[in-house]
Amino acid sequence: MSSRRWVNIALTTAAVAGTGYLGYSYLYPSKSADASGEMFRAWVRLDRNTKELRSFPLLSHQSVQSLLTSHVKSSSRVLPSGKKWSWNIAQVSSNDPCEDTHNEMVIARDEEASKGGKNKGELLFFAVMDGHAGPWTSQLLRNTLLPTAALELNALIQGLPSPLAPAKSNFLDISPLLPAAFRSDGSAQPRLVEQALKRTYITLDGSITAAALRLLEVPREQRPDIIAPFLRPALSGSCALLTVLDTQHEQVHVALVGDCRAVAGYWNDGEKRWICEVLTEDQTAKATKEIERLKKEHPGEEDNVARNGRVLGGLEPSRAFGDARYKWTKEQQERINRELIQPPDVLVTPPAFQTPPYVTADPVVTHRPFHIPLPSKSANPVAKGKGPTAQLRFLILATDGLWDELTPMEAVTIASTHLAHTHADTFPLSNDPPVLGNAGVDGKGPGAHQEDKPAKAWVYDERDTPAVCLIRNALGGTPDKVRRMLSMRPPHSRRERDDMTVSVVWWEEPKAEELAKAKL
Numbered sequence: 001m002s003s004r005r006w007v008n009i010a011l012t013t014a015a016v017a018g019t020g021y022l023g024y025s026y027l028y029p030s031k032s033a034d035a036s037g038e039m040f041r042a043w044v045r046l047d048r049n050t051k052e053l054r055s056f057p058l059l060s061h062q063s064v065q066s067l068l069t070s071h072v073k074s075s076s077r078v079l080p081s082g083k084k085w086s087w088n089i090a091q092v093s094s095n096d097p098c099e100d101t102h103n104e105m106v107i108a109r110d111e112e113a114s115k116g117g118k119n120k121g122e123l124l125f126f127a128v129m130d131g132h133a134g135p136w137t138s139q140l141l142r143n144t145l146l147p148t149a150a151l152e153l154n155a156l157i158q159g160l161p162s163p164l165a166p167a168k169s170n171f172l173d174i175s176p177l178l179p180a181a182f183r184s185d186g187s188a189q190p191r192l193v194e195q196a197l198k199r200t201y202i203t204l205d206g207s208i209t210a211a212a213l214r215l216l217e218v219p220r221e222q223r224p225d226i227i228a229p230f231l232r233p234a235l236s237g238s239c240a241l242l243t244v245l246d247t248q249h250e251q252v253h254v255a256l257v258g259d260c261r262a263v264a265g266y267w268n269d270g271e272k273r274w275i276c277e278v279l280t281e282d283q284t285a286k287a288t289k290e291i292e293r294l295k296k297e298h299p300g301e302e303d304n305v306a307r308n309g310r311v312l313g314g315l316e317p318s319r320a321f322g323d324a325r326y327k328w329t330k331e332q333q334e335r336i337n338r339e340l341i342q343p344p345d346v347l348v349t350p351p352a353f354q355t356p357p358y359v360t361a362d363p364v365v366t367h368r369p370f371h372i373p374l375p376s377k378s379a380n381p382v383a384k385g386k387g388p389t390a391q392l393r394f395l396i397l398a399t400d401g402l403w404d405e406l407t408p409m410e411a412v413t414i415a416s417t418h419l420a421h422t423h424a425d426t427f428p429l430s431n432d433p434p435v436l437g438n439a440g441v442d443g444k445g446p447g448a449h450q451e452d453k454p455a456k457a458w459v460y461d462e463r464d465t466p467a468v469c470l471i472r473n474a475l476g477g478t479p480d481k482v483r484r485m486l487s488m489r490p491p492h493s494r495r496e497r498d499d500m501t502v503s504v505v506w507w508e509e510p511k512a513e514e515l516a517k518a519k520l
Contacts (some may be wrong), residue, residue: 090467096490099131121248130399134236137322205361237323250370257319274434282443394506401498426508
C-alpha cells in the first residue's frame with residue numbers, strides 16, 4: 001500500500017471517531033480573527049473557583065503545521081559497529097518560554113579502550129528535560145548533563161577513578177598507574193554504570209543548589225551585581241531523563257528523576273509482534289513507591305509529606321534537579337530572602353516544612369539488554385541464553401506532556417506503525433496490537449487514562465516525522481482537534497496541555513555503501 005493511500009485511510013478512520021472537545025465551540029468568521037478568518041470559544045480558568053468563556057482566533061492550518069514542525073531535529077548515522085541509528089526530536093510548547101529542553105550526543109570508543117579496536121562500539125546519549133517554575137534549571141541541564149555523564153562513563157570505560165568522586169575515596173586507587181591493557185572496562189557491568197549515572201545526577205544537582213549558598217559566604221561588597229544566574233537554576237526545577245545506548249555491550253541504560261518516560265519497542269520476530277517495554281518508573285507523590293520512601297525518610301510527617309499527590313502539598317515530582325526550597329534548610333532560605341532576593345520577590349518555604357531535603361536528584365537507574373528473553377512454549381527447560389528473544393528496535397523518550405495524553409502501549413502502536421510505513425524496506429510491520437512487557441510505575445494516579453486505543457484510531461500524516469506523529473495524536477489527531485488545541489496560546493494553553501518534547505530513536509540495517517563509508 002502506498003504511503004499516500006495509507007495516510008488517507010488512517011485520516012478517514014480517525015475522523016469518524018469524532019471531532020469534538022468539551023468546552024470548545026465554533027463562532028462565525030470575524031474580521032478580528034487571524035488569517036484563517038475563524039474564532040472559537042473556550043472556558044478559561046481565572047482562579048481556582050472562577051471560569052470565563054472567551055473567544056480566541058483559530059489558527060490557519062499552515063500556522064498549525066508550522067508549530068508542529070518548527071522545532072524538529074533529525075539525524076542519522078551509520079556507526080562503525082554496523083547499524084544505522086536515526087533519531088528525531090519534536091517539541092511543541094505550552095509555556096512561554098518553553099520549559100522543556102533536550103540534548104543528544106554520540107561518542108565512539110577509542111582504540112585503546114576497546115581491545116585494540118575490535119567491535120569498538122559507541123555510546124549514544126539522549127536526554128529530555130522537563131522544567132517547572134521557569135526554564136532555568138532545564139536550560140542549564142541541556143548544556144551540562146550529557147557532558148558530565150560522558151566524562152564519568154569515559155573514566156569507567158578506561159578503568160580510571162571517577163572524576164566526580166571525592167579525592168580521598170580514590171587515594172589508594174592505583175589504576176591510573178597501570179597500562180591500559182591491565183585496566184578493565186567497567187562499562188560492561190550495569191551496576192558500575194548505575195553508580196556512574198547516579199554520581200552524575202547527584203553531583204550536578206549539588207552544584208546547582210550550592211551556587212546560591214556560596215554567595216552567602218562572599219562579603220556583601222564583593223558579591224556580583226547580577227546574582228540571578230546563580231539563583232534561578234536552584235529556585236526553579238527540572239525533571240530529567242537520560243538514556244545511554246551502549247552498542248558494544250548491547251545495553252540500554254536509563255536514569256530518571258521526575259515523570260518523564262522512556263518506552264522501548266522490542267520486536268518478537270517469531271510472533272511478528274511488538275512488545276512494549278517501559279524502562280522508567282514515574283517519581284511523583286502519587287506513585288506508591290515514592291510515597292512509601294518519603295514517609296520512611298520523614299518519620300512523624302506521614303500525613304503531610306505526600307499530600308494531595310504532591311510533596312508537602314506543593315510539588316508533584318518527588319525527585320528533581322533544583323527545587324531548592326524543598327532542599328535548603330529553613331534558616332538558609334530565610335538568609336537568602338534577607339541578603340539575595342529583592343522585594344517584592346520572596347522565597348516561600350513550603351508549609352509543614354520540618355526535615356529537609358524532601359526532594360532528591362538521586363535518580364532511579366534501570367537497564368535492559370538489546371535482546372530480552374521471551375517465555376518458552378516448550379515443556380523442556382531452555383538453556384540460559386539459548387531461548388527465543390525479542391530485539392530492541394526503537395525508543396521513545398518524552399516529557400510528561402505526551403504521557404498525559406498517551407499510554408506507553410499507544411505510543412508504541414503509533415511509533416511502530418509510522419516507522420513501518422515510512423521505512424517499509426527496513427522496518428517490520430505487525431498486524432496485531434503490541435503486548436505489554438514491563439509496565440513500569442505509573443505516577444499519574446488512578447483513572448488518568450482510558451483503555452488503550454487500537455492502531456486504526458490514530459492519525460498518520462505523510463508530512464510527519466515519528467516524533468511529530470506522536471505529538472499530533474497526543475493533541476487529538478484529527479486536523480480540527482489539533483488546530484483547536486494549538487490555537488489556545490499561553491498562558492491559557494497551560495490549562496489544556498503541557499509542553500511536549502519527544503525523541504524517537506531507532507535503528508535499521510544500512511545499505512552496503514553506507515556501511516563501507518562508515519568504516520573508512
